[in-house]
Amino acid sequence: MTPAGKFDGAVLPAFEPIATSSPSLAQIQDEVAAIWRGVLKRGYIPADIDFVRLGGDSVLEVGMVLAVEQRFGVTLAPELMTGDITVAGLAAQVEAGLAEGAARPRPPGAHRPFFCIPGIGGDVLHLSALARHMNTEHPFVALRHHAIPAFGHPDCIEAIAARLVAALLEHQPEGAFLLGGYSAGATMAFEMAQQLTAMGHPIALLALIDARRPDWRPELSALPAIVFTFVRNLGPWIRDDLAHSSVRQVLKDIRRKLRRLVGAGASVEDAVELSRYPAEMQVAMQNTYDALGLYRVRPWRGRVTLLRVRAQPVLRLHAEPSLGWAAVAREGVDLYYVDGNHRTAMQEPYVRSLAAALQSCITRAAGQTARP
DSSP, X not given: OOTXXXXXXXXXXXXXXXXXXXXXXXXXXXHHHHHHHHHHTOSOOOTXXXXXXXXXXXXXXXXXXXXXHHHHTOOXXXXXXXXXXXXXXXXXXXHHXXXXXXXXXXXXXXXXXXXXXXXXXXXXXXXXXXXXXXXXTSOEEEOOOOOOOBTTXXXXXXXXXXXXXXXXXXXXXXXXXXXXXXXXXXXXXHHHHHHHHHTTOOEEEEEEESOOXXXXXXXXXXXXXXXXXXXXXXXXXXXXXXXXXXXXXXXXHHHHHHHHHHTOXXXXXXXXXXXXXXXXXXXXXXXXXXXXXXXXXXXXXXXXXXXXXXXXXTTOOOSSTTTTGGGTBTTOEEEEEESSOTTGGGXXXXXXXXXXXXXXXXXHHHHHHHOO
């Protein structure tokens, strides 16, 4: 301070930044191995054996990569999600990202988030590839869901949606919402839009990703249109579905689809290959499947955006492009076609097509609501 009690900046010492150092490759490798031990429940992790050979699968790999990204503050390349990555290889990728400073995630923007509801299992990890390709000006917020049966009775979509609405309002208490969902999550997003609208909240965007209305059935009077759609779908199905599946997988898929067509049983196994998922996920899928079977869609006074894959299942009969949503969306349906099939649309490289279309819809909807 000066004798007069004023601040005297001239006498302050020169500022010297504190020297910082990045962790060594050996330190990174040790921490990556520790993350792998937690994910794989193993006591020893060799540095040169790939993730799958050590007992991992695609679901565990997504969680592992997200944990590594969070620990080191880097964003790893999507092509790492292939199953053949090792501790040594992953540590080298992390070191390169830290050294170049180019792999740090961009800070989320100040614009309204896009809320996305995952598929039938309720887990958000399968949305990670899509989230990577989205523009961070509108943060991508995935809301986990689980069906909770009570006293031997299945949960209902209305109750699941009410829980999701409560979670959404904690993130964004008011304003026009950007909302969407994938597969079974699209039906939940539709019911959430119903409930939010009833509360007086405007919906700027309701984006349904490759989902048919759960209570929609083609009418026999539309048989010529069904045949035409079936023939037109054969090309994309062969290119994007059959070409990426084994003969055994194709036969299992056809058997499941035939069971659904004749209405045999009410098991999620008729719609999903359960063997790829852990036991607790299989239970969650069955609970949600039961809730979807009881849901009856009510008309909504808003507009729906449907992003559907080009390659629909070969035995999924439908006669009109909106997959049943046009009959319940009073302001109409905006239809976008994206690459891949129902499963591969969320994976590289097809997810880039979905992300580009979805980002365009978000930007357009946000721009329209921003105008006076």
